[in-house]
Amino acid sequence: MKDLDRIFKEIDNSTEDIISLQTMLTAEPALSPENGGQGEYAKARVLTQWLEKNEFTDIRVIDVPDKRVETGVRPNIIAAVEGQDSSRTCWIMSHLDIVPPGEKSLWKNDPYSVVEKDGKLFGRGVEDNQQGVVASVMAARAFLKTGITPKHPLKLLFVADEETGSDFGIKYLIKESRLFDKDDWFLIPDGGRSDGTMLEVAEKSILWIKFHTQGVQCHASMPEQGVNAFLAGSDLVLRLSSLKETYDGDDPIFDPPVSTFMPTRKDANVPNINTIPGDDVFFMDMRILPSYDVERVLKDIRRMCDAVENRYGVTISFDIIQKVESVPTPADAPLVISLQKAIDHVYRVSARPVGIGGGTVGAFLRNEGLETVVWSRIDETAHMPNEYSILDNLRGDAKVMAVLALDP
Ligand SMILES: [Zn+2]
Structure with a gap:
């Protein structure tokens, strides 16, 4: 069997794990102090423990001090998979924090207990941004389980504080951590359309x-x-x-x-x-x-x-x-081309680079001169009551990430 087929099979067989990981993550509401919460600590622990139990050996936690939360820190996690050629890294960045459920009576179920119905998972955070978190985890684990090495190192970055300013998340990491190299690629699976055709590359x-x-x-x-x-x-x-x-x-x-x-x-x-x-x-x-x-x-x-x-x-x-101010990623950047190919391979649609009105975390990376695309296949139920993630999309997005990392 070809490498890609083995990886796809692994992802297709991970549905039980997808549901259980989504359920565990949703049960730990990672609300920022601005939203009356204690931050991402409990949720980050659930995730790191899961990663440790599931083949991941290279896990690093970067705690950013924040006196407003009981633990005193806002954790950011990196889970890495080695690549054949380390001249550049393929980063997939998703966020751990959520927004509050809002008016409870509008929810059909408890927002913090995942319910599966008609191929969808319902709960606060299941789409924004756990579809990205879980899809990237399943893509990376498929490499670890099959022993197939991606072309370039694959690093999953789970950040804190995306919903309320990113001072304890990506902004801190850019300023303090020297993690990123100018040739690195960044996929942010946190925005898109139902058909998966929108590649957000620029902002006003x-x-x-x-x-x-x-x-x-x-x-x-x-x-x-x-x-x-x-x-x-x-x-x-x-x-x-x-x-x-x-x-x-x-x-x-x-x-x-x-x-x-x-x-x-x-x-x-x-x-x-x-x-x-x-x-x-x-x-x-x-x-x-x-x-x-x-x-x-x-x-x-x-x-x-x-x-x-x-x-x-x-x-x-x-x-x-x-x-x-915002620096765009060129519509013909190598990351954009590779991602278009990967999306076409998995979903059989042609994705198109677009610019938006502004205000996403992509701009922080692009302004550092780093190639960054925001993409996922979602119905955009983020911040709404009865937020959901479609299981087919979650597995499909994981496959797109795997194709991107394998760079066939
Ligand atoms: Zn989000």
């Missing part, structure tokens, strides 16, 4: 800004005695919206294919109709194609503020609430 840069316009409050019948901050702020918001004409490039891998500059939140000013407001506060959410320099956008914004100040006699300050 995110820019959230609060604009504060200050004028002089006065009676509405005597406007010349004050300076109307609302009027000046309204002029500013229109000018800012016109940034879409300056930054009008498009990139078809994104949907929508253009940069967006949207006014969103507007804070209340005076409570009565006959007062001219001296203060105006609004916010913008801007998603900028990665081909543009965010610093240049910021300079244009300051210039628009200056022009409105001069015209109305107001003072305008702005605070950057969030600024995340």
Whole structure:
């Protein structure tokens, strides 16, 4: 039998283990302290003990200190399988933490006890991100059990704190651990479509800004005695919206294919109709194609503020609430090509590189110049009540990971 057939057979025979591991992991709710939990410690222990009992010999735990949890640490786990050629490593990164179940009455079953029905497993975390955790574990174990060596080292990385900022997870590991090499590949099985055709390779840069316009409050019948901050702020918001004409490039891998500059939140000013407001506060959410320099956008914004100040006699300050710049993984990067082949081999569909609006952990790795693709075959039930993972998808994703690691 060919290597790949032996590995596929091993994965097909692992269904009982998939269900029992999903059940054990779901029973240890890894909620961050922000969500009222004690972090990933108990769940990480269940996983490391399982790995030790199931062929894995190279397991490393990196504890990141966090005083807010009883154990004092947020664990990140690496489980490694040796490869024939260690010039680069194939990393599969999934996260241990979950989000709370939300309104309990919306769940048909206890969110922390896995229920199997119609080829699906139900429970909080079974898809986000245990489909990735368990699929990668089954793919790696198939190599260990069959004695087949992947082309390159295969390293499973199970991180903490993905749902609430990644300070105790991947951000810490990038900064402190020197684990990653510039030629390494990163698959993040934590996002995708039901047919498995979406390869997320790029994100727009995110820019959230609060604009504060200050004028002089006065009676509405005597406007010349004050300076109307609302009027000046309204002029500013229109000018800012016109940034879409300056930054009008498009990139078809994104949907929508253009940069967006949207006014969103507007804070209340005076409570009565006959007062001219001296203060105006609004916010913008801007998603900028990665081909543009965010610093240049910021300079244009300051210039628009200056022009409105001069015209109305107001003072305008702005605070950057969030600024995340993003470097894309090229749509024709070797990892993308290999993953497309692997997906085609297993699922018989052609996957397409896409860009999204921004805000995933992929950006942290891409910004370090590391090739990173977010992919899985999921119905995207993450964070919903009655979250589920389809067993066929879990086994299929494990096979895609195995093909990627074998690199036939
Ligand atoms: Zn997730």
